[in-house]
Amino acid sequence: MKLTNIYNLPQTFINVLSRSKYTKGKANLSVTELLQPPQLVQLRKKHWDELEEDVADKIWAIFGTAIHSVLELGADHNHLIEERIHATVDGWDISGAVDLQKQEEDGIVISDYKTAGVWAVMNEKIEWEQQLNMYAWLVEKVKRTPVKKVEIVAVIRDWSRRDAKNREDYPEAPIKVLDIPLWSYEDREEFIKQRIQLHSNASLASEIGEEYAPCSPADMWEKPTTYAVKKAGNKRATAVFQSEGEAQDKKAELGSGYEIEVRPGERTRCAEFCQVSSFCKQYRDYLEEEE
Numbered sequence: 180m181k182l183t184n185i186y187n188l189p190q191t192f193i194n195v196l197s198r199s200k201y202t203k204g205k206a207n208l209s210v211t212e213l214l215q216p217p218q219l220v221q222l223r224k225k226h227w228d229e230l231e232e233d234v235a236d237k238i239w240a241i242f243g244t245a246i247h248s249v250l251e252l253g254a255d256h257n258h259l260i261e262e263r264i265h266a267t268v269d270g271w272d273i274s275g276a277v278d279l280q281k282q283e284e285d286g287i288v289i290s291d292y293k294t295a296g297v298w299a300v301m302n303e304k305i306e307w308e309q310q311l312n313m314y315a316w317l318v319e320k321v322k323r324t325p326v327k328k329v330e331i332v333a334v335i336r337d338w339s340r341r342d343a344k345n346r347e348d349y350p351e352a353p354i355k356v357l358d359i360p361l362w363s364y365e366d367r368e369e370f371i372k373q374r375i376q377l378h379s380n381a382s383l384a385s386e387i388g389e390e391y392a393p394c395s396p397a398d399m400w401e402k403p404t405t406y407a408v409k410k411a412g413n414k415r416a417t418a419v420f421q422s423e424g425e426a427q428d429k430k431a432e433l434g435s436g437y438e439i440e441v442r443p444g445e446r447t448r449c450a451e452f453c454q455v456s457s458f459c460k461q462y463r464d465y466l467e468e469e470e
């Protein structure tokens with residue numbers, strides 16, 4: 180992976196990124212990779228030397244690392260910081276680095292620090308729940324001590340004091356602790372096994388030169404095309420539908436003076452966040468179809 184610097188940012192930022200201490204150890208897959216689409220993981224492996232990433236796109240990752248480092252200074256005697264835990268499942272070594280484990284009398288509390296936008300904090304993020312439950316499985320499996328709670332400690336990078344005063348459900352402070360549902364041990368293990376199976380299939384496909392199983396709409400953060408019925412000239416829609424037929428019916432019901440605006444869907448991850456999109460046949464085919 181080549182690091183570029185198209186905005187000519189100070190060398191310090193490049194140094195920080197090139198000196199990153201991140202390693203997943205001897206693991207076949209980290210918890211973070213297990214959660215990623217298998218096709219993406221395989222394409223990244225295959226095209227690693229051809230990939231480019233710009234230092235400006237890594238700024239929030241640097242910020243996140245800084246937050247982690249500073250918070251280490253706040254550790255108490257019963258806190259265990261940044262421990263990487265390994266376990267073997269179905270012959271695969273998987274690992275996860277747990278930001279904070281608080282040892283309490285009746286079990287361990289797992290906290291994960293996130294530097295996130297307010298949207299992510301206010302909306303359900305299933306990936307966070309899955310990630311924390313995988314950590315909980317690793318901790319219980321390896322330490323044989325119950326995990327009693329899992330939580331996200333979110334540092335909100337675009338928090339606004341004005342919105343906090345005026346908007347309902349908006350976080351009251353730029354830091355918010357989110358309680359995450361803790362699954363049963365069996366459910367956590369089952370989920371991990373399913374993810375390993377998907378990655379194992381993709382790894383085999385890569386070895387024998389077959390096509391990968393496609394990424395799912397959820398993997399691609401797909402937003403479907405919608406059809407907005409609105410009064411001619413208005414910006415706001417009277418109603419929004421998933422199908423054109425329903426929108427036509429509504430327009431007919433409302434009578435003259437209404438129109439339908441097609442709001443094209445998109446695959447947000449593919450379009451903006453996937454490192455391998457330029458090597459991905461599934462995304463290329465989709466773009467061709469769209470044209």
Ligand code: SF4
Pocket residue numbers: 216218219222394398399446448449453454455456459460461462
């Ligand atoms: S570009 Fe989209 S479809 Fe292709 S690997 Fe990335 S997320 Fe999956």
